[in-house]
Amino acid sequence: MATGRTHRPATRSRGIPEATVARLPLYLRALTALSERSVPTVSSEELAAAAGVNSAKLRKDFSYLGSYGTRGVGYDVEYLVYQISRELGLTQDWPVVIVGIGNLGAALANYGGFASRGFRVAALIDADPAMAGKPVAGIPVQHTDDLEKIIEDNGVSIGVIATPAGAAQQVCDRLVAAGVTSILNFAPTVLTVPDGVDVRKVDLSIELQILAFHEQRKAGEEAAANEGAGAVPAVRGDSGDKGPDGDVPAVMPA
Incomplete structure (x- = not known):
């Protein structure tokens, strides 16, 4: 079996974008799971959902591999597993x-x-x-x-x-x-x-920090939503705070 030192995958020479290369392992993981369940074919929508991408992006990615599927049938799972494995260089040792x-x-x-x-x-x-x-x-x-x-x-x-x-x-x-x-x-x-x-x-710590950012943002959005739900509309002519044009803001804090 060939070793890595003498054989390298041909993705760059074939002009496959780096973003597509980064998604190929996601497709391969989803296809491998289908293969292990003896699923013979899969539609672009089903495979895209399993890989966590949209189907249009999947079809575009596969077009770089020269694989377009069969209308009404979908993609052959085993062939795609082989095709993506070969493109990634995984048929070698x-x-x-x-x-x-x-x-x-x-x-x-x-x-x-x-x-x-x-x-x-x-x-x-x-x-x-x-x-x-x-x-x-x-x-x-x-x-x-x-x-x-x-x-x-x-x-x-x-x-x-x-x-x-x-x-x-x-x-x-x-x-x-x-x-x-x-x-x-x-x-x-x-x-x-x-x-x-x-x-x-x-870097696992960076990934956790990104998740922490999203959790903080969701908490802030939830707090803002709760605050908004407790607000009451103001009536023009009230003695409350006025906006920059002298108008009473449409919503006053509860």
Whole structure:
């Protein structure tokens, strides 16, 4: 089976927009669930709802893949699973290294979804000498001193950084120097990389902060709605507060 170092997906050369590429995994996840239930075909509306997008956007995305479905029938689920997997490069074997085997790194190592999605955890790496040799998810942890040799021996082009923020950039630099060209960063810091290296950042605290913003906004809207429900209309000529033109505001506080 081919390794990630010698084969890369052709999405960019085919002119597929990055926004479409970002949605392909959502479609694949929904299609995989349908396939596991032995559903043979699916309409664009059903698949769009399952993926959390609108059907017009889905049809536009699929047009970049050359897949248009069949009128009155929909899309062939198994073919779409294959087509999207091939476009994402998931029909190949992508060896991955995880650097930083703390609680998060260990949880990632134990994640069972890698193998079924075209990824193989080739090595676990940590700077703590006490971790060396200890098995995590059945894989012995190796020391960071051997990082470059591990990358070369396994033909790794994808690295996962799960270290503390202070160590992340140094680890990133070593991964890039060793030939890694794609990095998934879980460290709470922004990494600087040269052209030709792709970085995807996953920051759980930022996602929670965004959710907190939406919760605060909803609470504010609810409070405003409750305040509005308790208001009573004013009558012109009352001695209440007047607006800038001398008119009494249409609604006065209760």
